[in-house]
Amino acid sequence: MCLEMWIEGDASAAEQLASAADLAAKESGLHFTRRHPLVRWPWAREKPVVIYVSAGGCACSLLSDDADCGDEYWALEPKAADQLGIGLVAFAQHGPDKRRIFDRETGDATGPRDRDEVDGL
Numbered sequence: 311m312c313l314e315m316w317i318e319g320d321a322s323a324a325e326q327l328a329s330a331a332d333l334a335a336k337e338s339g340l341h342f343t344r345r346h347p348l349v350r351w352p353w354a355r356e357k358p359v360v361i362y363v364s365a366g367g368c369a370c371s372l373l374s375d376d377a378d379c380g381d382e383y384w385a386l387e388p389k390a391a392d393q394l395g396i397g398l399v400a401f402a403q404h405g406p407d408k409r410r411i412f413d414r415e416t417g418d419a420t421g422p423r424d425r426d427e428v429d430g431l
């Protein structure tokens with residue numbers, strides 16, 4: 311089981327997304343890692359910009375030791391929850407208005423769960 315958490319935004323706002331990710335990382339201490347690797351091809355430039363949120367690697371490092379992947383909601387480490395809140399607020403303040411937040415668990419016996427989209431920020 312592995313938890314991924316990311317923010318997607320339109321490619322047209324790539325520079326603002328990158329700037330917001332940098333500020334969110336600086337203020338929260340978390341990693342806001344931007345991926346838009348296909349920008350070298352014109353057909354790929356319109357793909358959404360994806361920003362992975364973690365403390366390094368996947369988002370599992372944000373989970374508490376007693377997080378249960380069978381629960382509807384997973385527990386975060388208190389410090390990680392605070393950092394995530396700070397980072398998401400910073401991202402909301404500096405990022406484009408149009409953005410989407412997702413999480414997904416991967417690698418369990420049933421395969422990836424449908425990604426969950428979080429409305430609002």
Ligand SMILES: [Zn+2]
Nearest residue numbers: 312313368370
């Ligand atoms: Zn993981």
